[in-house]
Amino acid sequence: MIEFPIPEKNKRPLFALVDCNQFYVSCERVFQPYLEGKAVGVLSNNDGCLVALSPELKKLGVTRGMPAFKIKPLLKQHEIYLFSSNYTLYGDMSSRVMRVLSSFTSDIEIYSIDEAFLSFRGMENIDLIEYAQTIRQTVLKWTGIPVSIGIAPSKTLAKIANRVAKTYKGYNGVFNITDHPKTEKILSSIALEDVWGIGRKYSKKMKKIGLANAADLLYLENEWVKKNFTVVGLRTVLELKGYPCIELEQVTNNKKQIVSSRSFGKLCSNYEDIEQAMSYFCTTATERLRSQKSVARQLLVYVCTNPFRNDPQYANFMSGVLSDYSAYTPDFISLGKSMLKRIFKPNYLYKKCGIMISDIILEKNIQPNLFTLPYNEQSKSSIMQCIDTINTKYGTNKVFFASNGTKNNWSMKRDILSPQFTTCWAELPIAKD
Amino acid sequence: MYKIKPIKMAINNNSPWQMPFIGSLVPAGFPSPAQDYIEAVLDLNELLIQHPAATYFVRVEGYSMVDSGINPNDILIVDRSLEASDGKVIIAVLDGEFTVKRLHIDKNGNYFLVPENADYKPIKVTDEMGFSIWGVVTNVIHKL
Numbered sequence: 001m002i003e004f005p006i007p008e009k010n011k012r013p014l015f016a017l018v019d020c021n022q023f024y025v026s027c028e029r030v031f032q033p034y035l036e037g038k039a040v041g042v043l044s045n046n047d048g049c050l051v052a053l054s055p056e057l058k059k060l061g062v063t064r065g066m067p068a069f070k071i072k073p074l075l076k077q078h079e080i081y082l083f084s085s086n087y088t089l090y091g092d093m094s095s096r097v098m099r100v101l102s103s104f105t106s107d108i109e110i111y112s113i114d115e116a117f118l119s120f121r122g123m124e125n126i127d128l129i130e131y132a133q134t135i136r137q138t139v140l141k142w143t144g145i146p147v148s149i150g151i152a153p154s155k156t157l158a159k160i161a162n163r164v165a166k167t168y169k170g171y172n173g174v175f176n177i178t179d180h181p182k183t184e185k186i187l188s189s190i191a192l193e194d195v196w197g198i199g200r201k202y203s204k205k206m207k208k209i210g211l212a213n214a215a216d217l218l219y220l221e222n223e224w225v226k227k228n229f230t231v232v233g234l235r236t237v238l239e240l241k242g243y244p245c246i247e248l249e250q251v252t253n254n255k256k257q258i259v260s261s262r263s264f265g266k267l268c269s270n271y272e273d274i275e276q277a278m279s280y281f282c283t284t285a286t287e288r289l290r291s292q293k294s295v296a297r298q299l300l301v302y303v304c305t306n307p308f309r310n311d312p313q314y315a316n317f318m319s320g321v322l323s324d325y326s327a328y329t330p331d332f333i334s335l336g337k338s339m340l341k342r343i344f345k346p347n348y349l350y351k352k353c354g355i356m357i358s359d360i361i362l363e364k365n366i367q368p369n370l371f372t373l374p375y376n377e378q379s380k381s382s383i384m385q386c387i388d389t390i391n392t393k394y395g396t397n398k399v400f401f402a403s404n405g406t407k408n409n410w411s412m413k414r415d416i417l418s419p420q421f422t423t424c425w426a427e428l429p430i431a432k433d
Numbered sequence: 434m435y436k437i438k439p440i441k442m443a444i445n446n447n448s449p450w451q452m453p454f455i456g457s458l459v460p461a462g463f464p465s466p467a468q469d470y471i472e473a474v475l476d477l478n479e480l481l482i483q484h485p486a487a488t489y490f491v492r493v494e495g496y497s498m499v500d501s502g503i504n505p506n507d508i509l510i511v512d513r514s515l516e517a518s519d520g521k522v523i524i525a526v527l528d529g530e531f532t533v534k535r536l537h538i539d540k541n542g543n544y545f546l547v548p549e550n551a552d553y554k555p556i557k558v559t560d561e562m563g564f565s566i567w568g569v570v571t572n573v574i575h576k577l
Contacts, residue, residue: 033526033529033530033531033565033567034528034529034530035529036529036563095486096486096487097486099485099486100486100487103486141487141513141514142484142486142487142513142514143486143487143513144513144567421489422489422490425490425508428490428491428492428508429489429491429492429531430491430492430493430494430531431491431492431493431494431509431524431531431532431533432494432495432530432531432532433494433495433496433497433532433548433553
């Protein structure tokens, strides 16, 4: 049996999970103050279903993931404001929130667009609740985004503490579960599938053997957990018991794969439309590739129809390799085209197309080759640099490849998009008389 | 003999407004003593923006602040991190909309939104107005 000594006070890790409250809705509200206190929802790509909703909208019986057409009848009876996903705005607001958080500590892991783990190690002597409140108020004042903070000796518990902070108004957005006498009671209110790290598969298996909630996991023998739920399950159980097993990940690794794909706004059967979409995906993916100063060699292209319809179904993919490492957009577009031509079948209604770039290495690590200059010494790389510079200065896609087309029949449906309040001079918020 | 050296805009940099600091004339034949310093640039962000994470731009509509040099279509630089005190020009939320006015707080703690144009009247803030302070205006960008 392995023993886990409890680290001495002040030496043990302490984590805070900062999570933005209904982040997408909050972003919309910062620049459209009339939405305060109103029922607000944000729709997913193609305006398909609800991805974020305000508490006021929840009260009307609407839930996350509900398809947009189901909400339509409610729109007539209630004052509801729906928006398409404005990723440019959410991305900018996210980086502002993270920047404010970074001013409190350099030990920060940006976990998602609206969540970050901070390390509070060595701070046990200060009033952590008060400190977290200062963080919370500063983020709100500086950015307009409300956040909740959960403090705990492990990341898994910090997630749960955050949930408590969000759920019970009395805590004013901050909850510290460290050495809390009611820890077990709190855990008993957390469903297994809501525990960080327990997937749907594990929670099903756990329920089958009679485990009901997070508190039940506290009494399991470590060895037994390891045998039945692997090391991954054991890690989660130990984290719940208060032994930190997952550290703060601060280094942002360069991506090993870059995926660019999207569902079409409407079904496509036309080869040209799909080729344009594929070409556009290659453009954005290679832009990302260049921004991390990398080159790549492998490209995968896939297409698929909509499995939720009764039409004939088809899905296929193909993968190919370039002769040399490159970040030159046309290299990927022409390889992609040759593969798309081979997997495309006419007379199907396609719903989605995508590409994935892999075998990525840093530009400076290219192995020299006798016959060709490495990518960064070719004129190709200066052409791309020039295009990137223009597009950064004058806006995305000001200069693009003709193969992307100009009609974009495939593009996303975003009918109720709010302005790019923070990233476009023509769409700034307006102050009236 | 002078050779014109093209001005290099530092657009690769994250900051969009950068201009070269040292002039563009370089005598041919002799290395300029200033050449080593050419990388230094004046950054408007540095001059105008103290807290980037808290700074937003807002466009002006209407004439209520013309006497303080805030004209229609101007762009205001707004810093949310600053405390709004008596005499500051602020962006306020009034009935769900943004407005720009000078804030006046009287001895009794009453708030007033004061326009700077004789044609407009000050607004006394009451509880029913849905009033909040959104940010403090630090600079105006006015095109001539």
